[in-house]
Amino acid sequence: MSNSTWRAPFIVIEGLDRSGKTTQTANLYSRLQDEGIQTSLHKFPDRTTAIGQMINAYLCSTSELDDRAVHLLFSANRWELASTIEKTVSARTPVICDRYAFSGIAFSAAKVHSGNGQPLLPFEWCRAPDVGLPAPDLVLFFDITPEQAKARGGYGDERYEKEEMQVRVREMYRRIGEEMGAGDAPGKTKWVVIDAGREREVVQEEVWNLVSPLVKRGIEGPLRRLWV
Numbered sequence: 001m002s003n004s005t006w007r008a009p010f011i012v013i014e015g016l017d018r019s020g021k022t023t024q025t026a027n028l029y030s031r032l033q034d035e036g037i038q039t040s041l042h043k044f045p046d047r048t049t050a051i052g053q054m055i056n057a058y059l060c061s062t063s064e065l066d067d068r069a070v071h072l073l074f075s076a077n078r079w080e081l082a083s084t085i086e087k088t089v090s091a092r093t094p095v096i097c098d099r100y101a102f103s104g105i106a107f108s109a110a111k112v113h114s115g116n117g118q119p120l121l122p123f124e125w126c127r128a129p130d131v132g133l134p135a136p137d138l139v140l141f142f143d144i145t146p147e148q149a150k151a152r153g154g155y156g157d158e159r160y161e162k163e164e165m166q167v168r169v170r171e172m173y174r175r176i177g178e179e180m181g182a183g184d185a186p187g188k189t190k191w192v193v194i195d196a197g198r199e200r201e202v203v204q205e206e207v208w209n210l211v212s213p214l215v216k217r218g219i220e221g222p223l224r225r226l227w228v
């Protein structure tokens with residue numbers, strides 16, 4: 001990163017439950033540290049803030065919230081951190097996020113009416129509150145079948161950890177990825193599908209080969225906005 005127009009990248013790891021996001025994010029973080037690259041790591045939902053605690057109570061089913069209200073809370077939880085992300089990459093520290101706006105759309109748009117199985121919230125409605133958030137430079141989408149995910153110790157007790165929900169979420173992610181495109185044009189988010197059903201070490205190497213050149217080279221130009 002040679003002059004003042006250069007900044008660090010903003011990288012997001014997305015995917016289904018149990019796809020290994022937390023495992024690989026932690027690995028990436030420590031590998032970057034080992035190379036002397038300080039990195040800022042975030043996870044959404046960020047359950048440490050007041051909004052995050054409301055989300056946590058909902059996910060753990062200790063509180064009930066309207067589906068629209070909780071969707072807006074997830075988005076607000078990201079907006080809480082938006083300016084920090086912007087400042088951090090401008091200060092040339094890479095930002096890595098475990099889940100982001102794509103989770104917000106995929107999980108809410110995958111909800112259906114219990115009676116007739118019809119979508120509860122329109123896709124465009126789900127995207128609207130996140131329009132204008134800092135846009136990642138790279139999204140690594142960890143693809144895994146719900147069956148493979150289930151085999152990794154089964155789903156836990158949180159609200160969305162059910163196989164039929166995960167099937168619909170995967171379909172939503174496919175739609176989001178298609179709409180994002182491959183993103184090879186300069187200044188566009190690059191969306192890369194990672195086969196997360198493979199051995200940890202294999203996934204780890206692929207992630208490293210995609211992330212490390214970007215982090216070492218940096219990005220020219222300001223952070224863009226999502227979907228504007």
Ligand code: Z5A
Binds near residue numbers: 021101200
């Ligand atoms: N949500 C939402 O609705 N709206 C939003 O806007 C956002 C989120 C941001 C909580 O998310 C829920 O919030 C989530 C989406 C919704 N609901 N669901 N489902 P979270 O991120 O806090 O929780 P999570 O995604 O469920 O995290 P997770 O279960 O920890 O999954 P993970 O991070 O992808 O996987 P992991 O912890 O790294 O690995 C899971 C297990 O598999 C573990 O035992 C590992 O040792 C093992 N593992 C990992 N990699 C491998 C490989 N390669 N092979 C074999 N085993 C492996």
